[in-house]
Amino acid sequence: xxxxxxxxxxxxxxxxxxxTLVVILAAFQLINRNYLxxxxxxxILNQAFVMGTLSVGIGCLLICGKxxxxxxxxxxxxxxxxxxxxxxGIPWPLAVVITLIAGAFMGALNAFxxxxxxxxxxxATLGVATVLSGLGQVFTNMQDIPVNNKxxxxxxxxxxxxxxxxxxxxxxxxxxxxxVILKRTRFGRQVYMTGGNANAARLAGINPKMISTILYxxxxxxxxxxxxxxxxxxxxxxxxxxxxxxxxxxxxAVLGGISFTGGTGSMSGVFIGxxxxxxxxxxxxISGLDSYYQxxxxxxxxxxxxxxxxxxxKSRLNxxxxxxxxx
Amino acid sequence: MENTNRLRKILTSKEFTLFVTLVAIxxxxxxxxxxxAFLxxxxxxxILDSMTIYxxFAVGGALVIISGNIDLSPSYVGxxxxxxxxxLLNDGVPWYLVVPICLLMGAAFGVLNAVLINEFKIxxxxxxxxxxxxxAKGLVYLIPDGVxxxxxxxxxxxxxxxxxxxxxxxxxxxxxxxxVIFGIVLAKTRFGRSVYLIGGNANAARLAGLKPKKLxxxxFACSGALGALAGMLYAGRLKSGSLVGTVxxxxxxxxxxxxxxxxxxxxxxxxxxxFLGLLIINGFNNGLLVMxxxxxxxxxxxxxxxxxxLTIDYFSTRExxxxxxxxxxxxxxx
Numbered sequence: 001x002x003x004x005x006x007x008x009x010x011x012x013x014x015x016x017x018x019x020t021l022v023v024i025l026a027a028f029q030l031i032n033r034n035y036l037x038x039x040x041x042x043x044i045l046n047q048a049f050v051m052g053t054l055s056v057g058i059g060c061l062l063i064c065g066k067x068x069x070x071x072x073x074x075x076x077x078x079x080x081x082x083x084x085x086x087x088x089g090i091p092w093p094l095a096v097v098i099t100l101i102a103g104a105f106m107g108a109l110n111a112f113x114x115x116x117x118x119x120x121x122x123x124a125t126l127g128v129a130t131v132l133s134g135l136g137q138v139f140t141n142m143q144d145i146p147v148n149n150k151x152x153x154x155x156x157x158x159x160x161x162x163x164x165x166x167x168x169x170x171x172x173x174x175x176x177x178x179x180v181i182l183k184r185t186r187f188g189r190q191v192y193m194t195g196g197n198a199n200a201a202r203l204a205g206i207n208p209k210m211i212s213t214i215l216y217x218x219x220x221x222x223x224x225x226x227x228x229x230x231x232x233x234x235x236x237x238x239x240x241x242x243x244x245x246x247x248x249x250x251x252x253a254v255l256g257g258i259s260f261t262g263g264t265g266s267m268s269g270v271f272i273g274x275x276x277x278x279x280x281x282x283x284x285x286i287s288g289l290d291s292y293y294q295x296x297x298x299x300x301x302x303x304x305x306x307x308x309x310x311x312x313x314k315s316r317l318n319x320x321x322x323x324x325x326x327x
Numbered sequence: 328m329e330n331t332n333r334l335r336k337i338l339t340s341k342e343f344t345l346f347v348t349l350v351a352i353x354x355x356x357x358x359x360x361x362x363x364a365f366l367x368x369x370x371x372x373x374i375l376d377s378m379t380i381y382x383x384f385a386v387g388g389a390l391v392i393i394s395g396n397i398d399l400s401p402s403y404v405g406x407x408x409x410x411x412x413x414x415l416l417n418d419g420v421p422w423y424l425v426v427p428i429c430l431l432m433g434a435a436f437g438v439l440n441a442v443l444i445n446e447f448k449i450x451x452x453x454x455x456x457x458x459x460x461x462x463a464k465g466l467v468y469l470i471p472d473g474v475x476x477x478x479x480x481x482x483x484x485x486x487x488x489x490x491x492x493x494x495x496x497x498x499x500x501x502x503x504x505x506x507v508i509f510g511i512v513l514a515k516t517r518f519g520r521s522v523y524l525i526g527g528n529a530n531a532a533r534l535a536g537l538k539p540k541k542l543x544x545x546x547f548a549c550s551g552a553l554g555a556l557a558g559m560l561y562a563g564r565l566k567s568g569s570l571v572g573t574v575x576x577x578x579x580x581x582x583x584x585x586x587x588x589x590x591x592x593x594x595x596x597x598x599x600x601x602f603l604g605l606l607i608i609n610g611f612n613n614g615l616l617v618m619x620x621x622x623x624x625x626x627x628x629x630x631x632x633x634x635x636x637l638t639i640d641y642f643s644t645r646e647x648x649x650x651x652x653x654x655x656x657x658x659x660x661x
Binding site: 123134142298 | 397443447448449450452453454456457458460461462464465466468469473578585591621623624625626627628629630631633634637638640641
């Protein structure tokens with residue numbers, strides 16, 4: 001029984017997360033009866049898509065043992081670029097494609113600093129983020145820029161069954177696609193192996209730098225998707241949007257069971273993490289808590305996730321050790 | 328022979344490169360700024376004055392980075408301590424109680440960081456980012472309940488805004504005193520050498536009889552307290568507990584530290600380099616300002632400066648590594 005509990009509850013992260021999610025939903029529903037109403041669920045999902053999308057790219061990088069603090073700024077730039085392009089009269093599908101390519105370039109910048117110059121990913125991506133958010137301010141003079149295009153607007157505001165917004169659907173699609181890539185393909189296994197032990201991966205014939213370069217470019221592109229969707233939803237490009245979601249995206253990924261040391265975690269965990277984080281945040285709002293407490297509460301949630309991560313890692317190592325002893 | 332060796336050592340040192348960079352910046356802005364405004368005594372004072380807050384964050388930051396970690400929370404802790412100062416003074420608590428309380432709160436944040444890093448093995452980057460951007464930043468609003476309190480206490484206003492001989496601000500003297508004291512502590516004391524040792528190789532330090540964990544607690548507490556001091560001086564200068572406070576000061580300070588030759592891997596760097604790094608960044612920003620460049624460009628410039636500093640750091644450590652491997656190989660040959 002004890003073994004069963006340990007296996008199912010402590011080591012199976014998704015089970016714990018789902019349980020926590022249910023508890024949170026029930027608790028806030030008791031506090032406010034409108035919590036699980038159609039309108040509020042829609043507003044939770046509408047808020048969730050930005051950090052959800054970012055967390056796909058960031059999650060892959062974390063699994064590979066790298067970090068990315070520039071996604072938010074890349075996303076912000078993506079929103080601005082697509083806005084500018086559309087306002088210049090370029091048809092929106094083409095503008096979206098160009099923006100994605102720009103995102104790939106911005107991601108490649110991260111890859112250059114971390115892989116070619118061997119700078120710590122955290123600080124390198126932070127530097128890139130500062131440059132980009134500064135450029136965003138320079139280009140716009142700190143003004144929001146409206147988009148003049150109805151069909152582009154539909155990209156951000158369409159919803160299905162009066163419940164599921166298109167941007168969140170795109171997030172789900174991305175999660176599924178990357179979940180499959182990570183778990184079912186050769187490349188995915190290489191990502192896990194690089195994150196688990198880059199040296200061992202190299203000896204096994206994998207090029208860890210190549211893997212992380214691909215993932216940085218990928219993360220840049222996904223970040224611009226978040227930017228494009230945000231620009232479409234609020235119908236403007238803003239030099240301050242999305243930037244702050246970067247940390248939230250990391251929180252969600254860690255909450256979802258992606259370890260900071262790399263090599264573990266899954267997209268299904270990230271999905272539950274996204275729902276958990278956003279229901280928690282929304283619950284705090286809807287129960288009338290001061291918005292300042294929300295900042296602190298999010299911090300406590302992240303800290304709890306990190307400490308949980310520590311114990312999870314410890315139990316994993318213990319399990320490995322005891323396994324070795326038996327054999 | 329002895330002399331030429333020493334000269335060569337000075338010429339190849341990081342500090343010399345920094346000094347040359349600084350001179351280049353001074354010459355550049357000195358010659359192109361309108362009417363030589365850049366080199367007027369008032370402007371030089373304003374450069375030094377604008378460095379005050381950065382210097383305090385940089386000293387704490389350098390201490391932590393040399394010991395092999397990183398601390399991103401002090402700027403937020405400083406903001407929280409600034410509003411705490413204003414709130415408590417406004418509640419009628421005397422300044423000689425308020426100042427230690429604020430310093431203690433800063434140190435407490437440092438200890439919290441050290442607990443997360445040492446006991447729960449969380450990477451220092453994310454641990455300090457969490458305590459800073461969430462907990463401390465939340466407290467900035469929660470302590471005063473969103474109200475900006477004015478600071479009227481004569482003593483606090485005196486030491487924050489007063490000038491000696493009517494020209495040198497007291498805060499500038501405080502910050503320079505702090506960087507000199509920590510420079511001496513790092514270079515000349517047992518504690519300082521231990522900081523370098525645990526930054527260079529924590530395991531070796533443990534085997535040499537040091538207690539890396541205990542030292543890490545002290546270092547983070549220092550960093551937090553310095554952040555609190557910076558926040559208090561900032562609030563005192565504004566004569567109010569600003570809700571934005573020192574939040575934007577932390578990152579440029581870290582940039583200056585890295586530019587000043589403190590390597591992110593830990594174990595190297597000194598306070599002289601940090602000071603030169605601070606002068607370079609603040610001189611550069613001030614130069615842009617004097618030239619009438621839009622302030623948004625400063626963000627871009629500080630990011631570019633950081634990336635340039637990291638690139639230089641990469642090439643210089645690589646050179647050092649190559650040199651040491653070469654010399655050790657030479658030794659084997661003999």
